[in-house]
Amino acid sequence: MTSKKDDIVALALRLIKTKGFLSLSYDDISKELGITKAAIHYYFEKKEDLGIAVCEKLQSGLVASYERTLDQMAQHNGEPWYFIGSRIDTIMPNEICPISSLQGDYEDLPIRLKEKIEELSMSEIELLGQLVKEYYACSHAQETVVPTLMSVKGALQYRRILGEKIFYDTIENVRKQFCAIEHEDQGEGDE
Numbered sequence: 386m387t388s389k390k391d392d393i394v395a396l397a398l399r400l401i402k403t404k405g406f407l408s409l410s411y412d413d414i415s416k417e418l419g420i421t422k423a424a425i426h427y428y429f430e431k432k433e434d435l436g437i438a439v440c441e442k443l444q445s446g447l448v449a450s451y452e453r454t455l456d457q458m459a460q461h462n463g464e465p466w467y468f469i470g471s472r473i474d475t476i477m478p479n480e481i482c483p484i485s486s487l488q489g490d491y492e493d494l495p496i497r498l499k500e501k502i503e504e505l506s507m508s509e510i511e512l513l514g515q516l517v518k519e520y521y522a523c524s525h526a527q528e529t530v531v532p533t534l535m536s537v538k539g540a541l542q543y544r545r546i547l548g549e550k551i552f553y554d555t556i557e558n559v560r561k562q563f564c565a566i567e568h569e570d571q572g573e574g575d576e
Contacts, residue, residue, distance in 0.1 A: 390428045394438045402480035406436055406490045429439055433495045436487070440501040442506060443483055446475070451512040458520060465516035466560055469537055473556065476541055478549060484509060485538045510534065517566075526566045533563045 387395070396417055400409050403441075411422045411432070429435040450471045457463025476482060488500045494502070514530045536559045544552035 389418075389420065389424065390438075393425055393428055393435070394403065394442050397435055398442060398483055399440050399480075401439060401486050402476065406439075407493055426466050433498050436494070436498045437501050439483070439499070440487070440505050444505055445510055447472075447505075447509055453518065454516055456517070456518070464521050465513060466564055468513055468516055469533070469560075469563075470532065473541070478544060478552075480541075481545060482538050482541050485542070499522045521566045524564060529563055529566055533559060 393414055398407060400413060404413075409432075411425045414420075414425055415422045425435075429438065450468050452469040453466065453471065453576055454463055457467050458465075458486070472482075484502075484505055488506065491499060491502060510530060513525055513534065517526045517530055520526075537556065539554050540555040542558065
């Protein structure tokens with residue numbers, strides 16, 4: 386059973402994926418959860434505090450995806466793409482990546498929240514980078530991490546406007562390029 390505080394954070398996260406952080410209001414949350422704004426303020430005095438709690442929830446999700454991917458890789462049932470795929474699966478067609486959404490509002494946010502978003506953004510890159518380093522032996526594999534994440538996040542943005550087909554075609558192309566690193570490794574020793 387979740388607590389009221391957890392319910393508030395979960396709803397805020399869902400709304401951030403559709404509206405952005407700056408457009409999110411305590412009024413939205415109170416109406417949807419059927420609680421007073423004072424109840425929300427009890428847990429999160431300022432909207433910044435709620436944003437930080439959302440970042441912490443996202444960080445926990447990243448770490449959990451990382452650990453699941455490591456487990457899959459250890460059992461030879463997975464590869465680093467599993468980390469990306471599991472994150473994509475949490476985002477519905479009318480939503481965008483919540484990290485991207487927070488990044489979009491970045492310039493207008495309080496400093497503490499900016500710092501949390503920076504940490505979260507770096508964590509996402511570093512966790513995927515660690516998985517790539519663990520899985521692929523070639524020296525240039527790390528170079529694919531940031532372009533892959535940016536491509537996936539861009540595809541998620543475009544999906545909201547242009548639909549599922551272009552999204553799935555793009556994600557499949559990005560996945561093929563990302564997973565081609567393994568084949569490049571095998572080709573390097575043949576020369």
